[in-house]
């Protein structure tokens with residue numbers, strides 16, 4: 001094993017815990033450490049998926065996951081520099097959005113624009129592999145179009161298919177979480193949390209602007225091979241506690257708590273402020 005890989009493994013063992021039913025928790029001292037670990041995690045999944053399937057189908061969300069420029073620059077640099085540059089075959093990446101705001105792609109609120117400015121314009125991803133929504137139609141039509149497009153890519157197995165339903169099985173879905181516990185554009189108490197039939201749905205009443213959005217539904221998120229929840233900052237500590245700890249039945253419908261991959265793996269990437277109110281008793285190192 002290369003020394004760098006050994007050091008990475010030792011550092012991961014130092015901060016990784018497994019919750020009895022809420023997945024693996026990786027708690028980091030700072031954003032730089034978190035960015036390095038996330039970069040390594042993505043690089044490993046990309047390498048495995050390209051070896052097994054010839055492609056890597058990754059869905060990203062927006063918000064601070066992409067917008068934290070310090071973290072993001074670190075993330076990009078780490079993926080582009082040694083040793084990651086050996087394992088990330090950008091030409092095999094197919095990029096999707098777990099949620100998108102229905103605004104023009106040039107609009108500051110566009111999750112596509114965030115990802116393009118911060119990541120996609122800096123790496124050799126194939127432009128035709130970047131699967132963004134149609135921004136010139138209504139939210140409902142955009143959701144329908146996007147689902148249709150994803151269905152074609154499932155048929156050709158560019159996106160894998162779940163072995164227990166007909167849902168797409170993304171190799172990785174990267175999610176952020178809002179202080180209210182929302183993930184993608186699935187907000188607390190919203191009826192779309194109960195959507196079972198559609199893969200991609202829409203809302204026109206988002207409590208966080210802009211109001212019109214499309215979003216992957218929970219069945220799609222929970223069919224992925226890997227789901228990572230990347231959450232930073234003290235403002236999200238209470239929601240992290242409610243999403244992970246045993247807090248009683250009131251919180252069972254918190255969107256982040258409903259992220260429970262059926263056969264896939266869930267990993268939380270947290271910084272110390274976000275993890276500051278977590279209870280410690282349900283973990284093993």
Ligand SMILES: O=C1O[C@H](COP(=O)(O)O)[C@@H](O)[C@H](O)[C@H]1O
Nearest residue numbers: 061062063064065176177178184
């Ligand atoms: O509106 C959104 O919010 C969530 C969380 O954003 P954050 O800025 O609080 O990290 C984000 O994951 C989602 O993609 C986005 O549309």
